[in-house]
Amino acid sequence: KMDSDQVEKINGLLERDVELRENIKDQVNELDKKTRTMVGLLNKIHSTPPDALPALLESVRPTLLSCRDVTGALSTIIPPNQFWRWKDMWSNSMRTAVFAAALIEYLSNRALLSLSQAAELLGIKEEFSDRMTLPVEDYLHSLISLVNELSRLAVNAVTLGNFEEPIRISMFVKDLFAGFSMLNLKNDTLRRRYDSLKYDIKKIEEVVYDVSLRKLASPSPRPS
Amino acid sequence: KMDSDQVEKINGLLERDVELRENIKDQVNELDKKTRTMVGLLNKIHSTPPDALPALLESVRPTLLSCRDVTGALSTIIPPNQFWRWKDMWSNSMRTAVFAAALIEYLSNRALLSLSQAAELLGIKEEFSDRMTLPVEDYLHSLISLVNELSRLAVNAVTLGNFEEPIRISMFVKDLFAGFSMLNLKNDTLRRRYDSLKYDIKKIEEVVYDVSLRKLASPSPRPS
Amino acid sequence: KMDSDQVEKINGLLERDVELRENIKDQVNELDKKTRTMVGLLNKIHSTPPDALPALLESVRPTLLSCRDVTGALSTIIPPNQFWRWKDMWSNSMRTAVFAAALIEYLSNRALLSLSQAAELLGIKEEFSDRMTLPVEDYLHSLISLVNELSRLAVNAVTLGNFEEPIRISMFVKDLFAGFSMLNLKNDTLRRRYDSLKYDIKKIEEVVYDVSLRKLASPSPRPS
Amino acid sequence: KMDSDQVEKINGLLERDVELRENIKDQVNELDKKTRTMVGLLNKIHSTPPDALPALLESVRPTLLSCRDVTGALSTIIPPNQFWRWKDMWSNSMRTAVFAAALIEYLSNRALLSLSQAAELLGIKEEFSDRMTLPVEDYLHSLISLVNELSRLAVNAVTLGNFEEPIRISMFVKDLFAGFSMLNLKNDTLRRRYDSLKYDIKKIEEVVYDVSLRKLASPSPRPS
Amino acid sequence: KMDSDQVEKINGLLERDVELRENIKDQVNELDKKTRTMVGLLNKIHSTPPDALPALLESVRPTLLSCRDVTGALSTIIPPNQFWRWKDMWSNSMRTAVFAAALIEYLSNRALLSLSQAAELLGIKEEFSDRMTLPVEDYLHSLISLVNELSRLAVNAVTLGNFEEPIRISMFVKDLFAGFSMLNLKNDTLRRRYDSLKYDIKKIEEVVYDVSLRKLASPSPRPS
Amino acid sequence: KMDSDQVEKINGLLERDVELRENIKDQVNELDKKTRTMVGLLNKIHSTPPDALPALLESVRPTLLSCRDVTGALSTIIPPNQFWRWKDMWSNSMRTAVFAAALIEYLSNRALLSLSQAAELLGIKEEFSDRMTLPVEDYLHSLISLVNELSRLAVNAVTLGNFEEPIRISMFVKDLFAGFSMLNLKNDTLRRRYDSLKYDIKKIEEVVYDVSLRKLASPSPRPS
Amino acid sequence: LMATSTTASVALPTVTHLFDDFRADLDDHNDRRERLIKASRDITNLSKKTIFLLHRLALEQPAADDQNPGKRAAQQGYEKLREVQNIYSKLQSELVGDRFWRYQRQVSPGLQEYIEALSFAHYLEHGTLIPFDEVQKTLMDSEGVEQYVPLSVSDYLLGLSDLTGELMRFAISGISRRGGRAKAVEVCAFVRGCKADFERMSPYIRDLRKKQIVTAQSLEKIEDAAYAIAVRSSEYDLPPELLDDIVAQSISN
Amino acid sequence: LMATSTTASVALPTVTHLFDDFRADLDDHNDRRERLIKASRDITNLSKKTIFLLHRLALEQPAADDQNPGKRAAQQGYEKLREVQNIYSKLQSELVGDRFWRYQRQVSPGLQEYIEALSFAHYLEHGTLIPFDEVQKTLMDSEGVEQYVPLSVSDYLLGLSDLTGELMRFAISGISRRGGRAKAVEVCAFVRGCKADFERMSPYIRDLRKKQIVTAQSLEKIEDAAYAIAVRSSEYDLPPELLDDIVAQSISN
Numbered sequence A, B, C, D, E, F: 001k002m003d004s005d006q007v008e009k010i011n012g013l014l015e016r017d018v019e020l021r022e023n024i025k026d027q028v029n030e031l032d033k034k035t036r037t038m039v040g041l042l043n044k045i046h047s048t049p050p051d052a053l054p055a056l057l058e059s060v061r062p063t064l065l066s067c068r069d070v071t072g073a074l075s076t077i078i079p080p081n082q083f084w085r086w087k088d089m090w091s092n093s094m095r096t097a098v099f100a101a102a103l104i105e106y107l108s109n110r111a112l113l114s115l116s117q118a119a120e121l122l123g124i125k126e127e128f129s130d131r132m133t134l135p136v137e138d139y140l141h142s143l144i145s146l147v148n149e150l151s152r153l154a155v156n157a158v159t160l161g162n163f164e165e166p167i168r169i170s171m172f173v174k175d176l177f178a179g180f181s182m183l184n185l186k187n188d189t190l191r192r193r194y195d196s197l198k199y200d201i202k203k204i205e206e207v208v209y210d211v212s213l214r215k216l217a218s219p220s221p222r223p224s
Numbered sequence G, H: 001l002m003a004t005s006t007t008a009s010v011a012l013p014t015v016t017h018l019f020d021d022f023r024a025d026l027d028d029h030n031d032r033r034e035r036l037i038k039a040s041r042d043i044t045n046l047s048k049k050t051i052f053l054l055h056r057l058a059l060e061q062p063a064a065d066d067q068n069p070g071k072r073a074a075q076q077g078y079e080k081l082r083e084v085q086n087i088y089s090k091l092q093s094e095l096v097g098d099r100f101w102r103y104q105r106q107v108s109p110g111l112q113e114y115i116e117a118l119s120f121a122h123y124l125e126h127g128t129l130i131p132f133d134e135v136q137k138t139l140m141d142s143e144g145v146e147q148y149v150p151l152s153v154s155d156y157l158l159g160l161s162d163l164t165g166e167l168m169r170f171a172i173s174g175i176s177r178r179g180g181r182a183k184a185v186e187v188c189a190f191v192r193g194c195k196a197d198f199e200r201m202s203p204y205i206r207d208l209r210k211k212q213i214v215t216a217q218s219l220e221k222i223e224d225a226a227y228a229i230a231v232r233s234s235e236y237d238l239p240p241e242l243l244d245d246i247v248a249q250s251i252s253n
C-alpha cells in the first residue's frame, strides 16, 4: 500500500519541480526579451557605415551586460547539481546572447571571443558550475551563428561601398573554420550546422572574388 | 583567430565527453543484460504454482543485487553534477530494474517497494546524489509497469487454479491507483501511462468478478 | 511602411490574447482540480454497497456545484463572441464535469441528465451564450463516458453481490444507445467513441447473461 | 431514458451544423476559385515590364472586389457568435486574398496595406464582427506571403532589366521586417514563418549587392 | 503552358467529376439513412422472444427492398466501367445493407444468404456490372458482421431463456469460419476482421459450453 | 521455446557480430582521423599560389598512403563475402579518402583518377574483393565531391590572380558531367548529388564568362 | 440421430463450394494485381531510362547541319518508349473494362512516369505541352481503335507536373552550351505558364496540390539561373550571341 | 591550334569509355535488384498461402485413424514450400558470394516469411522450434552441398518471431475443436518460452525488439483464452476430456 506519507513526499517532489519550471520560464522570458532587443539593434550593422558602427555597438552593450541579472537569478533558482536537467529551457536564448557578444567583439576588435570571455561577459561564474555554466557546445553554436551573420555582412558591406570588409571577414572566418575542422564533432545538430558553414564560406569567397575581379580591393597574400 | 590553445582546450572537452559516453554505454549494456535476465526469469511467475514461487524469486535476487555494481560504477564514471546530463542513457534499464525489484517485493511480502527501498536495493547511495540518483518519475514508471504485470498475473493465476491471487492483486492495485490519482501529474508520458492504468484495473476487476460469480473465492469486504 | 501606430495596435491585439490565454488557463486548472476530486470520489462507487451510495454521492455534490464559480469566471473573462475560439482549452475538463453530474443523476434517480439540466447544474446561463455555453457534442461525449463507467459498474456490482444493478444498467444503457443510434453523427471522435459503445453494451449483456444463467436475478421482460 | 424530444432536439442541433458546414464550404470553394484566379494572374508580374504593370493589376482588381460577395454571404450564413467556430474552413483562402490585395497595393502605391484597409477591401464590415472578421494573425500571414513573393520579384525584375525594383523592394521589406521583429510572436506557425523571412531578406540583399556591385543602380543611403 | 482549348477541355472533365461525386454522395446519404433504420430495428432481436421475431423481421423488409432505388440510381449515375473508381464512397453503407439482408435470412431460414441472392435482393442486376456490382470482398465483410452480431445474439438468447439458439448459431458460424479459412487473404481490413472472427467463435463456444454443461439444452435436429 | 544448445549457438553468433562491429569501428575511427587531416590540408589549395601547390600536395601524400593500413586491416577483419554487410560503416570516410586522392591527381596531373587507380592507391587489392572493395557508387560520390571542390577553386583561383585555372577546370568538369549523364541513376543520394552538379557547372561557367569577357585570360593550349 | 448428422455433413459442402468460388476469385484478383505491380515497375524503369537518354541527347553539341536537334533527340526518345507501349499492349486484357479503375493504384505510378518521359520528348521536339489526346493516341493499337489503357485526367496532369522538374534540369544543365542561355529563359517562361495553368486545376486533384509546391521550387531555380545570366551580361553592352562566342573562344583556345 | 583541338576530342572518349563501364555495372546491379524484388514478392505470396493452408489443415477434424494429424498437415506444408525452394534454387547465382549481403534488404522480407511458414509446419509436426541448421538445410540442393541462399541469424530469428502470431491464431481458432483447449494451453507455454528466449537476443537485432511487442500481445491473447477455459471448467469437478465430450454431444445431437 502506498501510504499517505509516501504520496505526500512524492507529490512534494513533483510539485517542487513544477514550480521550479515556472520560475525558470520567467527568467528565460526575461532573457528572450533581452536577446530580441540585441538582435534587433545588431541587425542594423548591415546598413551602418563603418564610422557609425562603434556607436551602434555601444548601444547594445548595456543590454548584453544586463543578461548577468538572468544568469545570476538562474544560478540561485536552479537546485545544486541540476544544471543539466533544465538547461534545454534556455540554451537557445543563451546561444543568441553569446552570439551577440561574439559579434560585438568581432566588430569592435576583429577578435574571436573566447569561451571564458563569453562566460565572464554573461556573468556565468566559475562557482555556479553545478547550476549554471556555459557548455562548450552552446559556445560553438554561437560561433556558427556568428559566421552565418558575417557572410551576410560581407554582402551588405559591399553594397555600402565598403570593399575591405569582405576580405577581413574572409580571413577571420577561414581561421575559425580551420579551428572547427580540427574538432571531433559527432553526428548531431552541431555537426550539421558546422557542415553548413561551407556555404557561408563559399558565399564570402564569391564576394571577395567579385571585389577583386573588379579590382575594388585586393586580398593581401597571407602566410599559409 | 581561434588559437591552437583554444582549439586544444575545446577538443579536450569534447573528447572527454565522447569517452564518457562510451564508458556509460558499456555500463548500460551491462545493466541491460541484467534486467533482461531478470525479466526472462520473472516471466515464469505466470506459470509457477504458489509453492514454487519463493524459489523462483530467490533465483532472481542475485542478479538484482548485482545491479549495484553498475550503479556503483556509474557513480564513479559520471563527473560531479552531471547526473541529469546522462540519465536518459539508462533510464529505461533502470526503470526495468526497479520494476523487477518491486515485483519481487510484492510477490514476497505483498508490500509496495518504497522509493528509498528501491534506491537502497540498487545500491544508489545518498552520497552519489549529484552523479547517480533515482528520480521520482522513474520510480513511478516502474510502479506502472508493476501494475501492467500484475493484471496479467491475475489472469494467469486463475488459469493455474489460484483463485485468491486476483483478489489480493485487486486490493493492492486499487490502493496504488488511489495513491497515483492524488499526484499532480503533468501531461507527459507518465500521465499517459497512468491514464492507461484504468484498463489494467478493469481487467483485474473482471477476473475478480469471474472468480466471485462462480464462488471460487470471495473478496473480503473492506472499509471504504 | 508599417508605421509605429500599426505595430503598436497589432502588438496590443496579440498581447491581449496572450494574457487572455493565461487567465483562461488558470480557470481551467481550477476546474481540473475539481473534476479530479470528483472522479476520485466517484471511483468509490465500484466498492460501495447500495445503502452507502447516497452518502457518497452527497459528498460529491458540493464540488460539482462549485464548478459554477469557474463557468461564471470564464463567462466574464471570455470576450464577447469568442466562445468558440477558446473552448478547446476546457472541453476535456467540462466533459468530465458533465460526466460526473450525469453519473450522480443516474445513481440517484436512475434518470438521464438532460442537456439543459447539465448546463443549469454547472451554472452555464442562457445569457452567457456568446462566451460560455455547453455544446451538444460535449454533452454527448459525457454521456459516452457515463456508459463506459456503467459497464464497469455492472461488473463490480456483481462482485459486491448486487445482482439487480447490471439488469437496471442494461436497460438504461440500451435506451441511451437507441437514442444515440438515431443521431446523425459524422465521422469524428464522437462517432468513433459512439462506435466503441457496442463493446460496453456487449460487456453489460454478458454480465446479465452470467447472472441470469445462474438464476441470481432475472431480467424482467420489457415492452419493445 | 433519452426521450424522443431530447433526441429530436439534439438531432436538430447536429443537423443544423451539418447543413451550415455545407453552406460554408460552397462559399469557400467560391472564394478559392477567386484567389486562384488572382494568383494565376499576379504570377505574371514576374514577366511583365514596369509600364505594362498597371494594366495587369487593374485586371485583377474586379476579382479582388468580388470577394466581397463571399464575405457578405458568409456574414449572413454564420450564426451570431460563431465566427471562431468555423474560421479554419476559410483562413487559407482569406489569407491568399489579403496577400493578393497587399501585393496589388505595394505594386500600385509602394505602400503597405493596413489591417483595416484589407478588411475594407474585402468587404468585411465592422458590424459583422461576431460572424466575420479579419484576425490579426491571418493579416500577418498574408504579409509574410507578400515578402516571399517580393523576394522572387526582386530576382525577376533584374532579369527583365529593371534594376531599381530590387532596391525599392529591399527598403520596403526591411521596414516590414523591423515592424515584425517588434511583435511578440509566440512559438507557432506564424513565428516559424517569420523566422524564415530572413532567407527572403538575404536573397533580396544579394540581388541589391549584384546590382550595386555592377553599378547598375545604387541604393540611396538612408538614415539609420 | 497549355493551349486554351486544352485548358477548357480538361477543366470540363474535372468539373464533370465533381458533379458526379456530388450526385453519388446524395445517393449514399439516402442509403445511409436506410441502413441506419434497419440496424436500429434489427438491434431489437437481442430482446425479442422467438415468437415475436418474424414480425420484427417483416418490419425491416420494406426498408431493405427500398435500397434497390439507390442501387438503381447509382447504376444510372456511374459512367461505364467506373464502378471501382467510386465504390469506396458507398462500400461501408452497402456492406451494412448486405449484413442486414444476411441477418434477416439467417433468422428467417437459418440459411446463408448467397452473394447472388444478396445482389438480387438489393437490386444489383447482372447488366449493371461495370457500374454497380457487389464485389466478393464487400459480401465477405457483411458475413463477418453477421458473425459478430450472432455471437452477441448467442449470449442474449440465453438471457431470454432460449437455449437452442446458441447451439444453432455455433454450427452455422463454424461452417462459415471453415469457409473463410479456405481463402488466401492479403493483409488488409478483411484479413484483420477475419482474424477477429476467432474471438466470436470462442465466445459462442463458451455459451454452448455453459449451456451444455448445465444440461439445459435439449437435443434438437439440425436444420439442413 | 528453444533448445539450450540452440540458444547458446545463436547467442554465440550474435556476440561475434557485436565484436566484429567494435573492431570495424576502431578502424573507421582511424580512417576518419586520416581523412580529417587530409581535408584540413587540402583546404589550403584555395589560398595557395600555383608554384607552392606541389609542395602542399606532397605533404598530403603520406597520410593518403597510410590509409592502406586501414583497408588492409579491414580486409582481415571482415569475414568472407560480408563486404556489403558492413560497408555502410565506412563508406563516408572512404569516399572522402578517394576524393582526396582524386583532387591530388587532378591538381598534379590534370587527369582523372580512375577507379582502379583509386583502389590501388588506397591499398584495396583485387583479392580482397569479397571483404573490401571500392564500389562504383562510392567512387562516383568522390568524383562529385571533386567537382564541388573544383567549382570553389575556380572562384578562388581568380581571386589569387590565376585566370587559367577556371578554364581548365571548366573543360575537365564538363567531360566529367558528360560521363555522369550517361548513367541511369535511381532515386538515391547519388542521384540527388548528381542533380546538384549542374549548379557547380553553372558557377564555373560564370567564372569563365567573367574571365573571358574581361579578356584577362590568355589563350592556352589544352593539356590532353 | 445418424440421419441428422449426415444432413449436417451434406450441408457443409455448400459453404465449401461457395467459398471455393470466392477463393478462385480472390486469387485471380491478387495474381493480376501482382502482375500489374511488376509490369508497372518495368514501365517506371524504362521511362526513367528514357528521361536520362533525353537529357543526354539534349546535352550533346548538335551537328552543324542539324536544323532541329530537339527533334532528333525526341525521335530516339519515342523509339525507346515503344518498349513501354509494347508492355501496355500486352497488359490490355488485364486492364479491360472496369479493371482499369480497379487496379488504378497499381497502374498509375508507371503511367505517370511514362507520361513524364513522353511529354519531355514532345517538349524537346515542339516546345509545347503534349495534348491529352496525343498521349492517348500513343496507348492505342496502330489502327487507333483499341485503347491499351484508359487515360485519366489525373494521370495526365500528374505526369505533366513532373515534367517541370525535368525541364528545370534541362535548362540549368544546358546553360553552358551555346544558345543554352536563351533556352533557359525560354524554359523559364514555359514552366511559369505551366504552373499558372495547373494552379486552377489543383483543387480537383489532391496530389497535384503537393506537386505544385515542387513545380514552384523548380521554377524558382530556373528563375535564379536566368537572373544570373541577366546580371552578368548586363555589365556588357553586347548582344548575347556575341557574348556566347567570346566565351566559347576563350575555352576552345 | 587545330592540333590541340583534335587532342581535346581524343581525350573525351576516355571519360566516355570509363563511364560506359560504370553504366553497365549500375544497370546490371539495378536489373538484378529488380529481379530479386520480384522473386521476393513471389516467395512472400507463396509463403503466406502456405500459412493459410496450414491453418486450414490444422482446423480440419482429423480422421479417426490419424495418429499424428499435425504431421499430415506439415507434410502438405513442406510440399507447398518446395515451390519456394525452387525459386531460391534458381536465384542461387544472383545471391552467390558477396551478393547476398548486397541485396539483403530485397531478399530478407521473403526469406523471413518463408521461415515463418516453414517453422509453422515444423511446429505442427514436432511441437518444437525448428533449429537454425534445419532451416539452412531446406535451402540447399539435394546433395546438401550448395547453399541457395545464406541464412543469417537475424532472418532466422525474425521469421520465428512472426511464428508466434500464427501460433496465437492456431491456438484460439482451435479452441472449439476436440482437444483444442489442451492444445491452447500447450501453445501458451510454448509461446511464453519463445518470448523469454528472444528477450535476451533482442538487443542485438533492432527489428526483433519491435516484434517482441507483437509477441507479447499474442501471448496475452493466448493467456486470456486459456484463462477463459480454466475459469469456465473450474465450476465443474470433471476431467477436461469428459467436458469436451459433453459439449460435443450437445452440439452433434
Ligand SMILES: [Mn+2]
Binding pocket: G116, G162, G165, G166
Ligand atoms: Mn522526374
Ligand SMILES: [Mn+2]
Binding pocket: H116, H162, H165, H166
Ligand atoms: Mn504472419
